[in-house]
Amino acid sequence: MTQQQPGAATGASALGLIRPFVRQYSSRLIGGLGALLAVDLLQLGIPRLVKRAVDFLAHGTASQIALAQSAFSIFLLAVGIAGCRFVWRYLILGFSRLVERDLRDDFFRHLLTLDRPFFQKKPVGAIMALATNDLGAVQLAGGMGLVACADAAIMGIAAMACMAYISPRLTLIAVIPMPLLALLTRVLSARLHRRFLKVQEQFSHLTEFARSTITSIRLLKAYTQEGSQAESFNRLGRQYQQDNIRLARVHGTLFPISGLVGNISLLLTIFFGGRLVIGGAITVGDFVAFISYLYMLTWPMMAVGWVANLFQRGLTSLGRLDEVMKANPTLADPAQPLAFPVGQTEISLRNLHFRYDGQEQPALAEVSCVIRGGEIVGLVGRSGSGKSTLCHLLARQYPVEDGVIFLNGVDINRLSLAAVRERVAYVPQDVLLFSDTVAANIGFGNPEASQEQIEAAARICRIHEEILGFSEGYQTRIGERGVKLSGGQRQRIALARAILLDRPMLIIDDSLSAVDLETEQEIISGLATFLPGRTCLIVSHRIAPLRDTVRIMVLEEGRLLAQGNHAELLATSPFYRTMYHQQQMHRHREEEL
Ligand SMILES: Nc1ncnc2c1ncn2[C@@H]1O[C@H](COP(=O)(O)OP(=O)(O)OP(=O)(O)O)[C@@H](O)[C@H]1O
């Protein structure tokens, strides 16, 4: 099972997350608490009026007018209570919703600052659970939890004061069982925290499992794995339910015990209070009023358990959110970024080593080369040789050491992240499209682009004609992640999106692998004409489409094995020659079939 994180061990330090919002909405909070105080004070008036009426009756001095006066006063109090209740609900519950909204905004904004290494560790489902379930728990604690706590405190103190006014001795007797409740709450709250943390973590697993199942539904069906997947889901769901029951067992103990304590107080009051009435120390009206106050005290007692539960949940969830809020992006801007050098962009790698976190083998080692401004260079190599890694580094997705990557002679670490990213148009190997229209997908990075510009990019990528053939042309919606398109169409739309950005550097990571060879070759050959002056790095697992590029670099096990144009490499690199001939043979065999 997931280990308890230090950050989640206590939510108390995480309170800092909501402190600024509490300050910002303090007038709402103070107004709400004021209305709550008014409700409680007005409520305390009712037993006093009841006492008056009972004493009139007991002494035989009751008149119709006196009774009507008491009734009317109670009515006025009741109306006042209802009005104030509305006000506190509106203000305090509104406060908790505002805090929730701002916290969610902050959380989202912070997520956007984090980079690949973070998301590699934290699954999307877990993040979604935080943004829904955990934020919900914080909202509940900041709304109803706060109300119940304030209400219980005000009511508890005020009711006890009124009881003490009637009889201090009887009050002392009535509150004898209460410390038991405080002790119990203290003992149980640690357990409550642990079990709630487990519940929330299990919910994260459940959410992540559902998300990954739904996003890979096609694969699942192709491999007829629906049954086993449903079974795994069921197992996770059962675990979640059991964790919830274990949690319910804890707060299920708190509630009945709070009620029991209240009833023990009542029986003590009836016995000892009754004796005081018999002895003439207090009147029957006092006795009735005292019991009414005791009932008022029952709610705060019950609330102790409930509030402890709500606060503990809120704090636990806040701790879980805080863990993400404390995560820093692994890439940061330098303290004093240099201006990006003007002109065509030259990329130079100097003895570049790179190892992924937690991996023993470097993904890239001793890579040194220069891609001059405006050059179109191909990159080939076997699977796992480090091609994508190099693309990630150039697109500034992972941190690199100082002095290994230079753009126009300036160390990449001396430039701001945005300055570099704004100059790179990057097409990742796994194409990502949005559930929107074709036009919106191509124009994603450049919302100002005109229809002509979008079409021009599509033409460069040899996809324009096919788009026109779709039912609604460029306005055709492509379904979730582009499910309505073929693999090659998706890749070319993703490439068009990058080309439309018209940036000085273009990095294409094997993004035409599903396109037929001739089309890939046509597109790559066209780049020199359509994108003059742009520095392009084109990864391809097929050599043939790269034949016309000025230079091809060959990676093998993270090392730059050879570089040169196609003819040179055929002549000098046995590795390249073998790779090329194998691909040619494979192609001829396919053509013969
Ligand atoms: N995020 C990652 N974390 C850890 N190791 C990784 C990660 N991405 C890649 N690797 C490892 O780094 C090495 C190089 O991977 P890379 O993706 O760069 O290969 P590639 O040349 O692009 O392969 P392909 O042609 O299959 O796309 C591989 O051994 C791979 O297992």
Ligand SMILES: [Mg+2]
């Ligand atoms: Mg790759």
